[in-house]
Amino acid sequence: MKSLMTILTSQMSFLLLVLFYITTFHKSMSSNHKVVGCNEKDKKTLLMFKNGLIDDYHMISTWTIEKDCCSWEGVYCDNITDRVTKVDLSFNNLEGKINLCILELEFLSYLDLRDNAFDVISLPTIQHNITHASKLVYLDLSFNHGHRLHMDNLHWLSPLSSLKYLNLGDIDLHNETNWLQMVVPLPSLLEFRCSACNLNNFTINLSIENLNLTSLQTLDLSFNNFNSKLPKQLFNLTKDLSYLDLSVSNIVGEIPSSLSNLRNLSFLDLSVNQFKGSFPDGIGQLEYIEYLDISYNQLKGSILDGIGQLTHLHYLDISRNMLNGSNDFSGVISQITFSNLSRLEFLDLSWSNFVFQFDLEWIPPFQLRELCLEYTNQGPNFPSWIYTQKSLKVLDLSNSGISLIDINKFSNLIEGILHLYLSNNSLIGDISNLTLKCHNLYLDHNNFTGGLPNISPMVYSVDLSYNSFSGSIPHSWKNLKDIYYINLWSNALSGEVLGHLSNLKQLIVMNLGENEFSGTIPINMSQQLEVIILRGNQFEGIIPTQLFNLSSLFHLDLAYNKLSGSISECVYNLTHMVTYHVTEIPRATVNLFTKGQDYVYEVRPERRTIDLSSNNFSGKVPMELFRLVQLQTLNLSHNNFIGTIPKTIGGMKNMESLDLSNNKFCGEIPQSMVLLNFLDYLNISYNNFSGKIPTGTQLQSFNASSYIGNPNLCGAPLKNCTTEEENHKYATPSKGDEDCDSFREFLYLGMGVGFAVSFWGICGSLFLIRKWRHTYFRFLDQVVDKLYVALMVKLNNFH
Template identity: 40%
Template sequence: MAASFATLHHVLFLVWFLPIAFSLSFFFFKAESISNVSCNEKDKQALLTLKRGLTDQEHVLSSWSDHKDCCIWDRVFCDMKIGRVSELHLNNSRLGGEISGSLLQLEHLNYLDLRGNDFNHTPIPTFLGSMGNLTHLDISDTFSGLIPHQLGNLSRLRYLSFGLNYGLYVDNLRWMSGLSAIQILDLNAADLHREVDWLQIMSKFPSLSELYLFDCQLDSLNPSLGFVNFTSLRVLELSKNHFNHEIPNWFSNLSTSLLELRLYNNSLKGNIPPSIFNLEKLEYLDLGINSLNGPIPSSFGNLSRMRTLYLDQNQLNGTIPKSLGLLSKLETLFLGKNSLTGTIDERHFGKLSKLKNLYMSETPLFFNVNPNWVPPFQLSSASMGSIKIGPNFPSWLQSQKSLSLLDMSMSGILGKAPGWFWNWTSNITFINLSNNHIECDVSDIFLGSTVQVLNIANNSFYGPISSFLCQKKIRKNKLKVLDASNNLLSGELSHCWKYWQSLIHLNLGSNNLVGGIPYSMGALVNLQSLRLQKNSICGDIPSSLKKCSNLRLIDTGDNHLSIIPLWIGEMTNLLVLRLRSSEFKGYIPQQICQLSSLRVLDLANNSLSGSIPNCLKNISAMAFPDSYDISFFSMSFQYLYINEYYVENVQLVPKGKEMQYKENLKLVRLIDLSSNKLSGSIPVEISDLSELRFLNLSRNHLIGKIPEKIGSMKELESVDLSRNHLSSEIPPSMSNLTFLSLLDLSYNNLSGRIPSSTQLQSFDALRYIGNPQLCGDPLPKSCTIEEQSLNKSPIGNVEDDSENSNFYIGMGVGFATGFWAICGALFFNRTWRHAYFRSADEIKDWIYVTTMIKMNLLEKLRVCLSK
């Protein structure tokens, strides 16, 4: 299936206007003997002072010596006519420390590049605003804090970049009025939301040609404005903001100058307006990842200079207009992830001779071209997953000699792969043919040296796996992803793994593989995910896998294995361990608690015995919120090539039903030890796993109490403790589990009243049955007076012993006082005494029952206090 293009065209802003060629010319042609003029001594001392305040990990300033002419120092450039420093190129040097105000002594400095250093997120030095000769200032990805207003004094500045300083913000932008010469302005990722008049302010610069405001937390394009005076604007980047309204009509004012317009991921809605088609010089348009609806206007055919067009991931419907085939300069066309329907044929590509990148995936289209069609283009990437291409293999692919990416997953292709196909793929890098009905003997597969991703999952590939892995003609492969799951592969895993050392993701699950896991798999030192689930593999998990120290995911479930190895605790990068239904015996090793990053522990449906390790609280990923960027977890289970992702998927049973997790796997924290032979009590330490969402200990031989502090696990969505031998009351703290959507405590020996809470009473009575001494809603059995008293703590609280003892002592004193007050009155008043004894028989049982309840409670209190 084709994946989102977000990572490609959503970061293209990183490579736009950077003046690399301009600056490189100085680096490559710097000479020591251009002129006899020496560096000015004042400038030299200013630079040496600057150096003393900096930390220089890469030693890029090692040539800055008092014994050399500063005009020949690295990254320093002089005006050789007067011997004064004019440019400092200190970008991407890993410099730290403090920038000295000695820079102010460089009176002729006009070019200062500090981007990509590490000044520990300190504020931008305000003295930079006094360097009046600057025409180029780049401080991107370096500082944080408030952008100083003093920078508005730089009236000669033509280039100003703050880009990718995610800690920068402005309180207003009125200070910018002094930047009268500005031509290129980059504020990418700076927080501008406090300035509501940003558009009016920035449209007043007569020379502004490029404006970059990516991810600036802007919330309005002021669609009510009729006119915006960007007279010279060529590039406008406004992506990843929060506009949430229609595209304004004032864009038509930019028809004489605008070449690039980037508006992706802005929550824009409504139809694509006619104002867009007035931009007759437009070469680059990105409207992807919005909520635009309606059909694609046929007027796009009028934008004859268009080279790049992104309309993907919207709500566009209707058919694709054939006028798109008139865009003779078009190189990139992205229409995927929309609701477009109908047929695509040769006429849609009539004049697209320069087309290189085509993305149409996840759109209900029918690609219906003549079998003898020869396209006018030579594609580099073709993403056509989930659109109907079959039943025949598309023969037009043979003409594509430059293709590096092919996605034809879920395309309805039937029958045998044609003989020419595998030879044709010898120069391709990414191949996704998954979820079709393709038949092929794996011994016929030929992989060229360029192939990095081969996804043939969910097809009818057959033959011994060794005939593919061990063939000599592909031993020099560079394959990083191999997914051949859900096919008809057979035989034993080969011993040829030394030829596959580039592998990062390996999935051979759901085949007919037999034999053991070979020791030679330890050669896969780059492996991050290993999936061999649902085969007939037997024996031990070899210790050689310890060499695969990058493993994040191991799934050997549904096989015939022996014991969980003790060395598993050494796999400290593991995030997912799925060993369910594999006939494991023996104990759960304590070493499993060393897997501090583990988020999924699935050992269900085995024959494991012994107790649950009481050290599970050491799995910190389940006990504490994320201590690292969640993107690290996501990147561990996916592989990106150009605009396509390969994403791992794992089958889990979080709520009693098997579900497939892919991108959402990062949200899962699960322990499933169900259907084993575990004994002993549930360790109280399990309550420390406050980030756990799914807990299943059902169908074991567990005894004792449910941990009293289970209510502290407030992220729990599912708890299944059914079919054990648990006893005592349900802890009142369980009422705190407000996210519970599944609870099963059935068939245990629980007693007392079910604690009252909105959550616990919302479950069906079947979730509590099989506990004869349990009572209260939702069970049909009402609680007796004794059972009601056993569980009368306030909802969600467990009272401490001192509060309980004060309560019962006070109750005893009150009982004695009341008793003697009544008996004294009866002794002195004969009428009262006769009336009392006449009713004594009627209430003696009540007194007996009440007294026994109080005595039982006092006895429990005594035992508790004695402990």
């Protein structure tokens, strides 16, 4: 019995061991082949959210009923509970509606919908619908670039007690007057960004004045329109703020002294506002600050002593604090100012009245990457301490009064700089042996001599105008494949340049005026060209038809050359002069001759211009030229054009400056010219115009000098027309009408000669050739006989 029990016990133990092994193995296999199962409630919520989306690019094509929602694009589930915890659909080109029902996801902690193209936000009564929203930690709805998102209130934020990151950038919140009161009660909030939200007030409710946003570390309210002072209480709401951006928000008044209480600040941007007065005295107490930008305000006084204590500073911009047109920041800047700023990488003191006093042997403790001292008094010597900055990638010393340089040190310095701006100084030297690595090179308005420097293919824009460079374009310039802007105006350059530059297919602005260039205009030029200035050179030949096929061209100046031929009818293909297009030419300087005045400076040229004056053009001006209705300046003077002004000129309603003087135009001035209401300059002198000047406020506003040299032209402001001149102005052609009538005379003469030749050709043949003569008279007899028979039949019928 005992042995039986022992056997049974052994068998039971074995069976239990086998069962345990099978169970363990099964669980192990199950864990290795686990099928993720999305919660049905979560799935239903996500599908409801999807119903409002427009997914033209099929970025969320995986969101189907057939698939598990935990495998959907941008959806993340918890590994254990299979509940949705994160939804990231950023940068997916999604359109349509953001339905905030998605916040009903019970375990959602992260939601990122930024950088799409949504145009509507649906705000359900989420205080009742969302019961677990307190788990949400991260929420980003910013910068959706469709129709701008509007949101009337922020009351829906109140249940989000766990929220740490909130970004509503570019959502229009102008109807929410209590936005700050909605944010302050969020106890866990670390980062709040509301840039470009159209916020328009900075009111603080007294009931929350003593509340602390103890957790808030980042506050970005840039690009708004507050149009109010900065409330003093704002900086009392939190003491731990490390990032504060209030730039470009139209804030007025003084900077509150309580700003200095934010001892943990590392980033402070107050630029492009209307702050006045002095910067708070406690700036030196912001010991951890690394980034400080207070540029483009109206601040005054001395700020330098406090800045010298900011040992962590790597970015400093206090430029352009202008009040009534002058900069009121003052004080002496010396090596003492920067002695503790060993981490400084960016320095902008532009447009300031500081007095710079550096020892010639001073070597700064920092290595700058960017230095901007535009419109400061640095000269006449190039600041020697700048030669020590071997890491410079951006250098702007424009308008700083510098004339003397150490050419060797200067050459070593600028060869490695990517963005070099030295405009409007008096720098002298020969840099023809240099190869510059610049992306942007601006050396205009100096006294550089010798040949042009070599430039690496990475360059985008070059302005070497108003110097004394000579010689031809370097062969290396043929490789500037990405360049969009060239300005060589007013040098002593020569050679056939256009063949070199025709390879530059990205070129937008080409200004070669006032040099000694020669050759012809090539057929193939960049199709991107918007501005062509070849004025004051030795170019010759015709204007190729292809030039008028540059649809983006809106400024064409070929004046004072040796060009000839006529104007092609293809001129109408200059579509930017037919319909208005916005031009985008960054930091381009274009010289403009208009209204009879010399060239003037324009930073962003938009004037539609055609100037072909002082060449050898001839023939009639095509009607198509007078259909360029966006044209503002037209100058055809000092050529040999003939013909009349068409009536269609009245449609050029944007015309401000018109010069047709010193040509051979003729006929009457069309009545439609009185419709040119913006015409501010007119010169049609020294042509062959005749008749009466049309009566209208516009044409009579110009003095007689605009019309002189047209003997048969009368009417105000010239002499009064007589009755005979008005009624019989074409009765006796005068010498002034000869050119206008020449075509008609040639036509009549041609018709007469043709008739005579035909007549005598036929008669001569009949006289000389007997067979033809007999045939001709036989034909006449037959015709006479037939006419006689027909006549007699008619008479008999009549009787």
